[in-house]
Amino acid sequence: VCNVGEREQDNWLRTTFIQRRPSASRVFVELQFIVRDCNSFGGVSLTCKETFNLFASESDADVGTTFRKSQFKKVATIAPDEITSKSDLRINTEIRVVESLSHKGFYLAFQDIGACVALLSVRVYYKTCPAKVMSLAAFPETVAGGENQALREVNGVCVENAISEEQPRIYCTTDGEWVVPVGQCQCKPGYEEVEDACQECKPGFFKAAASGAKCEPCPANTQGLGSGALLCPCMDDFFRAPDDPPTGPCSGLPSAPRELVATTTQLSAGKLLLSWSAPEDTGGRTDITYSVECQRCEGAVCQPCGEKIRYDPASAGLTDTKVSVSELDAHLNYTFTVEAHSGVSCDVFLRNDLSFAIISFSPSTDPPKVTSMRLDERTPTSLSLSWAISPRPPAQHRPIRYELTYRKKDDNLDVTTYTVLLLEKSSVQINDLAPGTAYLFRVMALGNEGTPGGSSMEDEFETLREGMKGDNHRDLLFLLPSICLSLIIFFLFFFANAWLFLCLPEQLKPLKTYVDPHTYEDPNTAILKFASEIHPSHISKQKVIGAGEFGEVYRGILKVPGRKEVAVAIKTLKPGYSEKQRQDFLSEASIMGQFSHQNIIRLEGVVTKFKHAMIVTEYMENGALDKYLRDHDGEMTSFQLVGMLRGIAAGMKYLSDMSYVHRDLAARNILVNNNLECKVSDFGLSRVLEDDPEGTYTTSGGKIPIRWTAPEAIAYRKFTSASDVWSFGIVMWEVMAFGERPYWDMSNHEVMKAINEAFRLPAPMDCPSAVYQLMLQCWLQDRSKRPRFPDIVSLLDKLLRSPDSLKTIADFDPRVSIRLPSTSGSDGSPFRSVSEWLESIKMSQYSENFTCAGIVTMDQVLQMKNEDIKNIGVRLPGHLKRIAYSILGLKDQTSTLSVFAV
Incomplete structure (x- = not known):
């Protein structure tokens, strides 16, 4: 036409x-x-x-x-x-x-x-998500959802000979792409994955459990069965121990120990040492242990030695090839049998009948040894003593005589006087001693011919002082001064430390510092240290509120006995995960568990000791900050917005005080609760910088746009609290612009080029001048000159205490802040129709309002004032300002309406 x-x-x-x-x-x-x-x-x-x-x-x-x-x-x-x-x-x-x-x-x-x-x-x-087999689950072709259903959940079916613990499912995006598979299928026992199908294990191979693993060859000393084997049974004369895995190799019985030798060590004390060599054949096992049996013989009659005999370290479960035997009688002959055992011989003991030795003892005539002396009673002039001797064989049970020698302790050694007594029993009372005097005593047993035996150590005993009554122990009065002095020192030390703790300045107290969980050799140690374990029975899931990288995110209730139930967010780990994925998933909890601040998302706990791992955090009713701001465009005052920024800054000050660098601070990673309290979230993602010019920080959960990242972090990977301050400046801009995307539709390359050429984002509409000046300070090229988070919190506090300081508005240029297309046409206006203009500023919902009011040309639009805009039904303050500022920009007839057009 x-x-x-x-x-x-x-x-x-x-x-x-x-x-x-x-x-x-x-x-x-x-x-x-x-x-x-x-x-x-x-x-x-x-x-x-x-x-x-x-x-x-x-x-x-x-x-x-x-x-x-x-x-x-x-x-x-x-x-x-x-x-x-x-x-x-x-x-x-x-x-x-x-x-x-x-x-x-x-x-x-x-x-x-x-x-x-x-x-x-x-x-x-x-658009459709095409039919596809993923992780052995078949998903049918699915029509992509619409605007009201961004993610369409689709159930899948496991391929033949595959099973899944939960229904496999996946999400179809509006662009016809499959994302976030949940419920991985795995091949049944006896089957392995081959090109999206499950195939039987070949003969000589087996697979014992449903998993993603391949079939394995039958282990040593087992016999392979036909195809599809679940296990490989042991060959004849080979066995598995009760604790051996059914998938492991089989073992034979050990042979007898070799070269059993008995060596006398202290014949007079009834001791000997048994030693031997390990079996020549261990049956292929390393859990070899030994046991020793003893028989004693009198003439031709032999019987078990009984409990009298002592073995060091033990008579059974020995891992070393030697044992010490004591308490043997000198007049008997003994036979020792050593047995070798392994895990597969628990019911079949191998008797080593040839591995024994016989040793004979002759009765000894040596006198016994005095082993100890004790003080039984004392007075100022007497001491009563007694002593014990070493055990004797039955043949030696006859009377023994003793020699007791004593002297004063303080006597001059050159003129010392010794008193010697011969006694028929193992006790004595010595009279006519000096009061309050220490004496040294030595006693020994005498042999048959009066020969001396082993003597005791020299012992010291002291008589009581004059006037004191007799006792059976030392006088407690000697200890009282020491006890009193110890108590005085203890109380002085306690109160001194309490004074130091209470009175020294706060900055002298140690500050808690963040510990990187990746420095732990075992990541599970960090999880146990920093996160509380929750039993799954205390958690009830209510509904899915999102799909994360590792699985679905639920809203739920945490009800711990003895505590009030609370609403929580529950991050789940999808089945079929690897150990690395599990550690990456839980590492965020290891980080969050170290933080305790009202503006940091709170970790309630983790589930790690059960099959399905979970991270449980507090539930934030209003979700992510960027979406909340877009949904409430223009509905909040500058004072409220600055209050939200103050909360974010306080959370970041806490993190920087702990020496933690966030690296991904953006409005999308700030959560908002019912009280409009903002909390920092999203911790623990590893980041790698790609080398291409359009490089973005790639994380395990997606890509972080360059537009939030400080220049030095892009160029040199210098992530510090100062780079977090740059990101906080971008967050300030997002908040004051009600969730507008920073740098609009500029590419990453354009953003980096503009920043390097000293371009900075312009002030959003109605942004207080003081707030915009703080943004510019956060975006200083020299990171050492940027404010620190304590400075930012202090400044925002001052602004909130003086609301009038927020009334001065920063200069606003609609030509920059609203990206309008280039002008064209002959009527002097940038657009051909009112609807085209409204669509360009994302206000097309008001097209009918303009038509009903009879405003159908751009000339009529250019004549409108704020009252006219209100009269046609535009009520929301944010929408009213957007339309009014756009009209202001249209009136400014410049040939190019964007500083980015160059």
């Missing part, structure tokens, strides 16, 4: 009835078209247009040629990227989305209101 010279054009083209697949609620319309440049028509350019409109109408049946404009709803205004002149043909391709379809079919229609346009083709399609 090309009726550009005629006014009031209203030309329509409608498709035939397009049947809709029931699950396809969202379709894409791809248009190829040509639009002629209005300037090429000369004088008719004032009525000429360069856009046309796309409409849609749903229906449950084909209405034939019946056509009513009122049944169609506008989808979009279609404008060309390239305009065709007389000599240069330019074909445009545009794609638009028709959402929320629910009827059996629909029509598309195209309206021309005065353009010279050729519609070349219309392709209508919907």
